[in-house]
Amino acid sequence: MGDSIDEAPLGGRVALVTGGARGIGLAVSRYLHGLGASVVIADSGVSVTGAEPDPSVAQAVAAELGARVTAFTSDLGSPDAAAEAVELAVSCYGAIDLVVNNAAILRDAFIFKAKPADWGLVLQTNLSAPFYVLAAATPHLREQAKRGRAPGRIVNITSSAGLYGNFGQAAYASAKAGLVGLTRVVAMDMARASVTCNAVAPFAATRVTGMIQPANAQQAQYKERALRIEPRFVAELVGFLCGPHAHDVTGQVLGVRGREVFLFSQQRPRAEFVAPERNWSTPEFAAMFNQHFRNDLTDLTTDLEAFNTEPVG
Ligand SMILES: NC(=O)c1ccc[n+]([C@@H]2O[C@H](COP(=O)([O-])OP(=O)(O)OC[C@H]3O[C@@H](n4cnc5c(N)ncnc54)[C@H](O)[C@@H]3O)[C@@H](O)[C@H]2O)c1
Structure with missing residues (x-):
């Protein structure tokens, strides 16, 4: 495969980038294309909240990038549309190698005001659509590996909101946390085919960052800093994960914010106690809890607070 060609390390590889016509996805599309991939x-060209689809957005990017680029503009929130997108890659370019699940929407509301319909649409777009895409793409990835084609790569774009939480983001954070679970399982299910699957939590200036309505001075500072972070750094990390040097990197949760690249820890027990007796009272439980867990509890720092640092660009 083209993996060995230095000038075009992804030459001959075929990528599907969801939400690939704007923001971070656009940077990823451009970057993978620049490395030689088809x-x-x-991208359905919807608003940040998932409304007003506009097929011309992806069509314009495809026209601008020229050869080796095709636009698919249906909403990916249905199994049929996701399968069509995968089949389009196979019919246009003969295979599918690199899947970047990046499309997402936001419908924020405090939990005590949240609407089930908004929850449903966010989960459908941000979690079910990546599942539909992977359910359609992974049979091809397995078949291709059996035929001796270089193994595929999957990158799921998650969010620090799914790892830390953030005010009013019940649906978004739940979907993004779910995507981390999906990443782990797909990494396991596809390991025998040597297909890798990793999650990336990005930070970059996009129309979404531009929409942040600061509720206080700290959030205003976060927004001002975030608006200085170029999306191309995310593309470079995704490019690494899709390239030859990351063939054995799988099941990881990474982050990228300008030139800062993070490896996130994953949820594992960090303290333990064993009940002293079968029937123990609540005060006994409390004593053990305080002795073994109290100093290790995770605080309620939001992701905006955790990453409100000066960007390194
Ligand atoms: N910008 C950041 O700092 C940041 C932070 C954390 C996570 N993220 C994640 O990065 C990814 C990209 O974010 P962005 O800021 O570039 O967003 P964006 O809104 O600029 O781009 C998202 C693209 O996805 C497309 N899309 C949405 N729903 C779709 C659907 N159902 N079918 C097809 N296309 C659809 C939209 O049309 C849009 O072009 C998202 O997964 C987002 O959650 C971004």
């Missing part, structure tokens, strides 16, 4: 840009 790219299907699957």
Whole structure:
């Protein structure tokens, strides 16, 4: 495969980038294309909240990038549309190698005001659509590996909101946390085919960052800093994960914020106690809890607070 060609390390590889026509996805589409990959840009051109689809957004990017790029503009929130996007890659370019699940929407509301319909649409777009895409793409990735083609790569774009939480983001954070679970299982299920699957939590200036309505001075500072972070750094990390040097990196949760690249820890027990007797009272439980866990409890720092640092660009 083209993996060995230095000038075009992804030459001959076929990528599907969801939400690939704007923001971070656009940077990823451009970058993978620049490394030689053929790219299907699957982007319905919706607003940040998932409304007003506009197929011309992806079509314009495909026209601008020229050869080796095709636009797919249906909403990916249905199994049929996701399968069509995958089949388009296979019919246009003969295979599918690199899947970047990046499309997402936001419908924020405090939990005590949240609407089930908004929850449903966010989960459908941000978690079910990546599942539909992977359910359609992974049979091809397995078949291709059996035929001796270089193993595929999957990158799921998650969010620090799914790892830390943030005010009013019940649906978004739940979907993004779910995507981390999906990443782990897909990494396991596809390991025998040597297909890797990793999650990336990005930080970058996009129309979404531009929409942040600061509720206080700290959030205003976060927004001002975030608006200085170029999306191309995310693309470079995704490019690494899709390239030859990351063939054995799988099941990881990474982050990228300008030139800062993070490896996130994953949820594992960090303290333990064993009940002293079968029937123990609540005060006994409390004593053990305080002795073994109290100093290790995780605080309620939001992701905006945790990453409100000066960007290194
Ligand atoms: N910008 C950040 O700092 C940041 C932080 C954390 C996570 N993220 C994640 O990065 C990814 C990209 O974010 P962005 O800021 O570039 O967003 P964006 O809104 O600029 O781009 C998202 C793209 O996805 C497309 N899309 C949405 N729903 C779709 C659907 N159902 N079918 C097809 N296309 C659809 C939209 O049309 C849009 O072009 C998202 O997964 C987001 O959650 C971004």
